[in-house]
Amino acid sequence: MIEVRNFTKRYGVHLAVDNISFDAQPGEIVGLLGPNGAGKTTTMRVLTGYMPPTSGSVRVAGHDVMTESLEVRKRVGYLPERVPVYPDMTVREFVQFWAKLRGVKKPNTQTDAVLARFNLTDRKNMLVRSLSKGLRQRLGLAQALVHNPEVVILDEPTIGIDPQQVIEVRENVRQLAKEHTVLFSTHILSEAEQVCDRVLIIRKGQIVAAGRPDELRQQLQPGENLYIAADGGSKAALQQMLMTVPGVSAVEAQGDGFIVRGDLGANIRGAISGQVTQAGYTLLELRPVAMTLEDIFLDIVGRA
Numbered sequence: 001m002i003e004v005r006n007f008t009k010r011y012g013v014h015l016a017v018d019n020i021s022f023d024a025q026p027g028e029i030v031g032l033l034g035p036n037g038a039g040k041t042t043t044m045r046v047l048t049g050y051m052p053p054t055s056g057s058v059r060v061a062g063h064d065v066m067t068e069s070l071e072v073r074k075r076v077g078y079l080p081e082r083v084p085v086y087p088d089m090t091v092r093e094f095v096q097f098w099a100k101l102r103g104v105k106k107p108n109t110q111t112d113a114v115l116a117r118f119n120l121t122d123r124k125n126m127l128v129r130s131l132s133k134g135l136r137q138r139l140g141l142a143q144a145l146v147h148n149p150e151v152v153i154l155d156e157p158t159i160g161i162d163p164q165q166v167i168e169v170r171e172n173v174r175q176l177a178k179e180h181t182v183l184f185s186t187h188i189l190s191e192a193e194q195v196c197d198r199v200l201i202i203r204k205g206q207i208v209a210a211g212r213p214d215e216l217r218q219q220l221q222p223g224e225n226l227y228i229a230a231d232g233g234s235k236a237a238l239q240q241m242l243m244t245v246p247g248v249s250a251v252e253a254q255g256d257g258f259i260v261r262g263d264l265g266a267n268i269r270g271a272i273s274g275q276v277t278q279a280g281y282t283l284l285e286l287r288p289v290a291m292t293l294e295d296i297f298l299d300i301v302g303r304a
């Protein structure tokens with residue numbers, strides 16, 4: 001179980017995580033979804049007891065990460081963004097090393113069990129350095145699970161692996177939820193939707209939206225979006241005018257016309273057609289444009 005309350009992390013003066021709160025329950029996969037630099041890795045490092053929060057309370061598997069970081073580490077499995085490689089170890093030695101480091105009672109048995117679980121038994125004598133990226137990621141999962149931790153934290157586990165392996169890793173993560181609390185980070189919206197029960201959208205260190213994927217879709221669906229093209233005046237003047245229509249939140253040039261975004265709940269269609277005609281323009285086109293969830297997400301986190 002994960003309990004985060006008013007957690008803030010600064011690096012010097014730089015604010016990386018800004019007063020976030022969230023929970024994750026046993027059997028739940030919670031996704032941290034956000035662009036690069038949003039604060040995902042920082043959050044995860046603090047949750048694993050790797051570094052302390054600047055302020056706030058962070059409890060993992062019933063223990064405080066600041067005052068009981070050793071207890072936390074025993075109960076957390078962590079797949080870091082970059083799996084640390086000890087290239088001269090074999091697959092089996094690598095997992096065993098982590099088992100011992102975490103004080104697993106039967107390191108050999110546990111190592112063999114987890115290698116079997118992640119289909120690595122055939123490769124147990126291979127050197128870590130000779131593994132493909134996909135296999136290395138599987139090894140990372142085995143390492144993270146060898147002590148059968150209550151909480152599993154996976155930092156962008158599908159980055160840099162091929163599409164077939166991405167599917168495999170996502171499936172592995174889904175399976176984990178049967179026995180563990182899982183925190184999973186990604187910058188890919190569709191992946192968060194597929195893998196997670198609940199998603200926290202994080203931007204510049206703040207949670208800007210949270211909910212089940214279907215709830216988010218509802219919650220984030222902005223107002224009406226229309227494409228408009230009109231003749232009879234300068235484009236700049238038309239854009240100016242569109243901006244003044246009540247309920248319009250943004251006007252962006254697209255092709256020969258504009259995409260007009262309406263505020264939530266505003267019915268802008270009538271007002272636009274009225275005002276454009278009244279101003280002496282000839283309306284060439286006025287039609288709704290659908291926004292994908294990806295567009296909505298990019299809107300929220302910024303298109304930079």
Ligand SMILES: Nc1ncnc2c1ncn2[C@@H]1O[C@H](COP(=O)(O)OP(=O)(O)O)[C@@H](O)[C@H]1O
Nearest residue numbers: 011014016034035036037038039040041042043
């Ligand atoms: N060790 C560090 N020292 C200083 N700033 C850091 C350090 N690690 C991350 N940051 C900064 O903190 C912010 C959050 O980074 P990070 O947690 O890595 O985000 P994400 O994993 O979402 O890409 C970024 O602005 C990043 O530049």
Ligand SMILES: [Mg+2]
Nearest residue numbers: 040041042081
């Ligand atoms: Mg990161």
